[in-house]
Amino acid sequence: MLTLSGITRRYGDATALDGLSFTVPDDAYVSLLGASGSGKTTLLRLIAGFEEPDAGQIILDGVRLDGQPPHRRDIGFVFQNFALFPHLTVEENVAFGLKYRESNAVASAAEVAERTQAALELVGLEGFGHRGVGEISGGQRQRVALARTLVTEPRIVLLDEPLGALDANLRDRMCDELRAIRERLKVSFLHVTGSETEALTMGDTVAVLAGGRIVQSSGSRALFEAPLNASAAKHLNAWNILSGTVEKDKLRTNAGILPVPGSLSDGQSAQIALRFDRIDVSDAAQVPEGRHHFEARFLTGEFNGPTALSFFRTADGALVQVVDHLSSPRLPRLEEGRTYALHYRPEEVLLFEGAEG
Amino acid sequence: MTAMTTDLPLTSEKSPATVREATDRRRALMLLSPGVIWMTLFMLLPLGMVVYVSFWTQTTFAVNSTLTTASWERFLSSPTYLGAIGTTLRIWAIVLAATLLVGYPVALFIGLFVKNRTVQTALLVACVIPFWTSFLIRVIAWRPMLGTEGAINVILQKLGIISEPLTFLLFSEFSVLVGMTQIYCVFMVGPITFMIARIDESVIEAARDLGASFGTIFRRIVLPLSMPGVIVGAIFVSVMVLGEFATAASLSGRKVNLLGNIIVSQVGSLKWAFAAVAGVVLTIIITAVITLALRVVDLRKEM
Amino acid sequence: MDVRMLRPALALYTGAFLAFLYGPMIVLAILSFQGPNGGPQFPIQEWSTYWYRHLLGLTETSRVSQLPVGDSLLRSLALAFMTTVVSVVLGTMSAEAFRTRFRGSGPVFYLVILGMMVPGVLVGLGMALLSNVLGIERAWWGTAFVLHVVYTYPFAFLVMLAIFNRFDRSVEEASLSLGVSPAQTFRRVTFPIIFPGVLSAALFSFTLSYDEFSRTLFTAGRDLTLPLSIYGTFSVEIYPNLFAFGVLTTLFSFTLLVIYGLLMKRFTGTRAGRFSGQEAVA
Missing domain, CATH: 2.40.50.140 (Nucleic acid-binding proteins)
Incomplete structure (x- = not known):
């Protein structure tokens, strides 16, 4: 379980997050809905450790995360622009974390290959391993990014507008697949988006971020039918x-x-x-x-x-x-x-x- | 530190953001310090040394650290040395103007009239290729070009334009100016071309659609937008020309004495204090020129 | 003037400009094939490769002494190599530091840039004075070397700064989020991606140092570098062997350029497809 309490993040005079508290339960798909500039990406970056909060605590399974460097947090991150390694093939991208991580690196080449193949199969990319990441489509890059993250078995996966760079058709298909993959792996996904339809479709729980705080976090149906405050209601369009x-x-x-x-x-x-x-x-x-x-x-x-x-x-x-x-x-x-x-x-x-x- | 174990954040505890910022800053400083130390020890310290030694006492073959302004007095009362300042400034001004006049039309052509990217790059590369020849060789190459039996005189005589070879071409201020202009004008062409090529095509099209003549477009759009390039180019050329001595030494036949030549000849006769005085004067001139140019553009933004 | 005339006029002018740039070198190349009895000017007495052989010491004793380029060439290459390694390392480190915003970055930037602005004769003089006072013997691998780095490090720094400006930071963050340490991330992700930039910075540094002369003049001590050997011939009469040398050294530079081009192609060309992938989404 990931718990954030009293998280504040300021950039100079601007306050991006203002005493935010929020919980991501185990084995759940949580969507985080927020307008652009609401600080939703900042929130993910704080959890991943790319930035640190000015105040508050981030606790994962009883251990404090804030203050730890990002590579010791064991948190998966799927970037909006995928951030694939441009100099490596699809296979090498997926194997990267297994081979070079600081702790629990996999030394056996056979095991790396096996787990890489399994991850590629999971996202439906068997046979694409030898391609360069510039030689595949946007949707396929998205899958590589996902496989690369999932293969290291992170404790929680953060997805930063993962469907933003895809066209509408592909987006719908990826929605279903993301849910299916998550259910197989039983790992929590925290999916950030600016689209209310995407948030409502994807999340078991939908949290609405406004004014630097979570204004409501509840089941998608409950949120849609009975928002608890005007801020939450506004985001549902x-x-x-x-x-x-x-x-x-x-x-x-x-x-x-x-x-x-x-x-x-x-x-x-x-x-x-x-x-x-x-x-x-x-x-x-x-x-x-x-x-x-x-x-x-x-x-x-x-x-x-x-x-x-x-x-x-x-x-x-x-x-x-x-x-x-x-x-x-x-x-x-x-x-x-x-x-x-x-x-x-x-x-x-x-x-x-x-x-x- | 029992406070660490409590869940309540205490005021004495630094926030993770502050800690992270401090580590990032420390990392940046560590990465930067070797370079900064290098520049301080091997650039600032020697430059400081030049200023310091300019106040030392010069004896016939040595200097000692008794402080005096004697070298300065001699320098500032000597027509030869003051003349060198004048020559340096004159050569600098002429070469600066010449590189601009020679280079600007080329930059205009490559940046504005050549639409094909490949041709554009090829032309720029053609301008840079001569740099792959040693600087000193490029200087010396002007001798067989300008000499009394050099290529230009031979051709002019063959064409019957002149009967006697022109003697002012080599070993004169003229040859120094020509040599410097050729060697340094590329530093003018490059930055100006870069700025002109960056001008949005649609801006010029729009102006043309509104009936503006080429003259107006040039004056109102191209010229102002290319100014940062001109300034950057001018800084390059100025810095290099002001510190020059090799071109003058090899092409002027000792007729042109720049501050750089004074320094070299003084060092050659172990007159360190005089060399240092000339060095300080040179520093002051260059600093003034760069400061003036930097008033006009922020170098860090243009790079 | 008619605007339609402007384009051909400027084209013609640019042609003349290129002739101006290349003319002296072409004349020099022609004269390098002067006969044994000819001087460093027209007319060509007879076409021969005499001065090339003279340069390489393959001719019998002649009235002209051989150019002292053998040892100095090796020294210049070694010096350029040392300078390149140090400048690229310093340049990369500083540019990496500039990715973090910190106070005082402006003065530090200008301090580094000053290295390429300050006239060689000035720092050379300063270094000579300093070594006199401290009693350090001047040598090409010591006092001259540190000044070469002062000159080339700013260029390497600017090249790397430009490379890092276009660098997508999220790729490094992706590596960190996979549990890979910052050091490994630099080795496995950052460095391979910026490598073409490093190569360019190296090329810059090598060429500048190899040809550098005003910074070496007062600081090289007894053993001369290549440009110093050439400068030494300026004061005496010149002979076509200098021209032959000019042609050869130019050819050498082009070889270097070709090697660089091939390396660049190897490291970016085959992967162009993959690199374009990153930019398409960014």
Whole structure:
């Protein structure tokens, strides 16, 4: 088990990580979701030991890692640009760690060859051993990078946007393979990504990194359906967030004054979240009984295969997105520039206290 | 150190980041120290020695460490030595201008007009190849070229342009200037070509589309962007020309005495203190020139 | 002037420039085939290889004494070799240090660069004075050698700095994360990748030192290096044997250049495919 507690990392005046705490359980696939510049790569580099934290502790299986040099940490790292050794063949790349590592180096050439072959088979690259790393495709390089890391049997594998350099088709296939390989090896993967779909697909657990801290870490379904705070909700790209101040048990937002569940004291800041696919649209006069609503002007629609995305703007300038699943459409025909009522069931609303973070 | 065993970070404990930074810094310093020590012992110390000895007492065949300004006084009151400063500065200014005038059009052609990368490289290599001949041989090669029975006089006479051989060609200030210009102008061509070749083609195209003439494009785009190259080239040429003595010694027939020649001849007659004075004067001149040039560009960024 | 005329005009000018660069050497090469009784100028009395034989000591006694190049050539080669090894090692170490940001890097950078800027005659004078005061005997392998390094180390440093600038650090981090120690990482990963750069730095250092003369003049002591032997002939009358020597030494330099080219090709050419792989993603 990898435990990070109170990790802080500063670069000059900028704070990349701010007292972050986080746990990666054994034998698990954990995705770490964060926007670019959120410090997610920094976090991986701290765990791997390429950099050190200004404060906090990193503990792996009860032993402190911080302060130890990277080559004594026994942590695998798969780089976004793969970082293959350009002067070596595929086989030599994979065998590299086994042959030259400081402790537990494998002296027997036969064993090195055998384990290298096994690793290449694991990632589906049998027969590519003698190629140069410039003579293979991007997807194959990704596999070499993975095999090179896995063959040394690290205690945990860190993957820094491992699919970022691949095209979309390949990415989907690698997703499945990464999960399958991990399940066979029973080693924990910590997979960092900026894509919410990738994070949700890959992770048994998904952690969201924002403002230098983990704002939520839970199962992917739980995270998607019930984010615990506005920061986490924002990263999922599935929730409209409306912030405002409380007035007589209602929230004054730039989408109008909206009722909120529970009672809050006047003047308090709060935010409500409405999932894209839980909002219905109708003419202003035809809001069904028992649903809350506000009015907004239809801006434009965006069609992307199985779903259609519609953009609305309220009179006060809030942008609201609505998703319609084409298999069971619920939205009427929309006219650009016309104002509609956006309505939803009161229990669909999530309420987060506190100001916008 | 019982504090180490507790889980609570104590204020006295250094953070791993600080420790890592300190190790990295220590490693960098260790890697750097041999070079720095070498340069200090074998460059700065000798240079300091030159300054120091310039205040020593010169006797006929030796120096002793009694401090005096006698050598300085003699140097600064001697028309020969002061003349050497003047000659050095004059030769430097002319060669600098000549290398720039000769080299710039070549750099412009290679950097801007030759579009093919291979041809570009080939031309640059052609400029550098002469460096694979010994410097002294390149200097001496001007003798059969410029002498009274040299190639130029022979050709001019054959063509009937002149009846008598031109005598000012060799063993004169002219031959020194020609020799230096040929030897050093490549140091001007290289950096300028590099800067011009780096200019984004689309910038020039855009200017052309807007109806700018070549003259305007040159003045407004090419010239300003090539300036760092000119400065870097000027630094190279200046440093080399100011410290020169071999070209003057072999091509001027002792008619041109640069500060470098003064140093060599003074050392030859064991006048160490005078040589040191000339050395300090040379240092001051070079420092002034480089400082001036570095005001204009940051060498570290251009490299 | 018409812009369309500019291109051919500049091409012509560049041609003339190359003639200016090569002219003297070509004339010198022609005159090296002067006959035994000819002087170092036109006209050619008769075409012969006399002066080449004279240079190599294959002619009977002549009115011209032989150029003293034999021993000095060996000394120059040894000196250039020593200089190359030390400069490349120092240059690589310093450039590696510059990959870490540290305070005072600016002054250190300029201190090193100063080595290639400061006139040879000046440091030569300083070193001669220093050895006088300290009572150290001047020798090509001592006082001259350290000054050669002062001159070539900055070049090696700049070459290696440029190489490290393009170096992808994550490759080293990958090696560390596989449990390989920093020393092994340098040996197995960093060094093989920067090797072409090391070769270039070595070539630079060797050529500069082999041809260096103003730094050697006051510091070589009794035994002369090759450039000093040539310089010695300047003050007396020159003969075509010097031209023959010029041609031979140029050919020698080209041989060196070809060897370098072949080594470069061996270490980068066959692996071009693999190297391009790294750059494609970076």
